[in-house]
Amino acid sequence: MAKRDYYEVLGVDKTVSEKDLKSAYRKLALQYHPDRNPGDHAAEDKFKEAAEAFAVLGDKDKRAAYDRFGHAGVGGAGGPQFDPSTFADFGDLFGGIGDVFGFGDIFGGGGRKRGGPRRGADLRYDLEISFEEAARGHEMQLQIPREETCETCKGSGAAAGTSPEQCGQCGGSGQLRYQQGFFTVARPCGSCRGTGRVIASPCGSCRGAGRVTRERKLTVRIPAGVATGQRMRLSGEGEHGTGGGPHGDLYVVFHVADHPYFHREGDDLHCEVPVQFTTLALGGTINVPTLDGPHALDIPEGTQPGTSLRVRGKGLPNVSGRGHGDLHVIVGVQVPKKPSRELREALEALRTVLPADTGDAASHDRSGEDKPFFERVKDMFG
Known part of the structure; x- marks a missing residue:
């Protein structure tokens, strides 16, 4: 497979400054580092590819050769190759090359003792x-x-009665370092597994x-x-x-x-309460549920179904201690499913004095919201 352009790998153009080049590589190295993507071979390949690209473009001479001759100008291999398994964690990665490219302060300085x-x-x-x-x-x-x-x-x-002993292989550092070109590559010590100590009697x-x-x-x-x-x-x-x-x-x-009755929005609570038609029309007082028990709520005369009435301070307490939210009560019409004989007679009598449901505009105020629905639609398009 053809090797991708190094500038494309790092997501920069050929005029990129040294500072922005370092920033681009650092971002990719953090994103695709094997410690962050265990078992993800695609991420590991991208990490290797980014490291290879930066190994060339981060060196002025190699970058100049690459700009003139492409991959052939740097031997086609892209200089030193990175094996992610050689780095125990992010600190080792940036500790090993931080002194060369100025990344030493990203993870608290150079490589630390394991x-x-x-x-x-x-x-x-x-x-x-x-x-x-x-x-x-x-x-x-x-x-x-x-x-x-x-x-x-x-x-x-x-x-x-015993204590851990210093690892003789790594001298207690937990790492074995190797020089590869101008890079110092650190590998976890196999004898002490990177701890710098050996326990003879566990x-x-x-x-x-x-x-x-x-x-x-x-x-x-x-x-x-x-x-x-x-x-x-x-x-x-x-x-x-x-x-x-x-x-x-x-x-x-x-x-x-969730609550079976209340709906929460921030510190406010919302609920729906069915109300008798006569109470909406004539006004009255009803008891509404709150978290503290029933609360008396005044219904103004002529309240329309769907109106939201606010009960201040009956919502949820603010988690930071700054007061309480409000309770918003949406009123609806309570319609009896099977009216009794007495109720039916009363409703029939009421029907005789109410305006007919015909959309007759003559019985309504044409200037306000009391206009029948079809009359208001006609006004909108007329």
């Missing part, structure tokens, strides 16, 4: 709660499985890992007003660090169940 302090991993816990628990706040206990420092060996991995509790899996019980206070997708950070409740590194954090992500 056996040094490392922060513990963050954990995520998806917590399902009811609508009422989210509205009022709630306290519950969680059981979180996590990796913790072995108490028997205090994280050393060595049996009692701890019986953790089998030399220095860590064990335990379930930790935590009491979590759910803040009132929390919504689906919001999360709570519990500092230091993630996995334990290694080599004296700090603990990670625990993120509790909330998932709130």
Whole structure:
């Protein structure tokens, strides 16, 4: 297969500056690095391709030769080849070439010692709660499985009375470095697996890992007003660090169940309430449901079906403690399915005094919303 143009590989044009070239390569290297894409061979190929392109274009002499003669000008192979397996993590990648291309500060400086302090991993816990628990706040206990420092060996991995020894192969660095052209390539030490230490007598509790899996019980206070997708950070409740590194954090992500009656929009609540026709026409007071129980709501005379009436402060509490939302009550007409004889007689009497359902404009005010539907349509197009 024909080799792609190096500028095309990095997504830049031939006039690109050295700074923008570095930025383009850094972005691709981060995107396709094998540590981020385990088992993805397509990503690994793209990572190799980007590294090869930058190895040439990042060198002024090789770039000049490539600009004049293409791939033939750099031997067709593109200079030094990258094998992603030679890098244990992102720190090794940019530590190895950071001094040459100025990337040393991306991951905290040059390559670090593999056996040094490392922060513990963050954990995520998806917590399902009811609508009422989210509205009022709630306290519950969680059981979180996590990796913790072995108490028997205090994280050393060595049996009692012994201690880890410095690896003689790598001198305790955890890495074996090789020079390839002007690149320094680092490989994890095979003898100590990149830790820089060798354990002759492993701890019986953790089998030399220095860590064990335990379930930790935590009491979590759910803040009132929390919504689906919001999360709570519990500092230091993630996995334990290694080599004296700090603990990670625990993120509790909330998932709130739907309510059978209320619909939520932000801190506001919406609901529909059926109302008697006579109450809408003459006005009156009805009880509407709220999270705190029934609430008396005044219905103004002549209220139309579908009208939304606001009850201030009867929505959900703001999760940050800044007041409450409102309750929006949408009123509808309550129509009896099987009217009694007395009700039927009353409705028949009412029908005799109401305007006929014929669209007769004579009985309505033509200047307002009381116009029959067809008359208003006629006005729109007339």
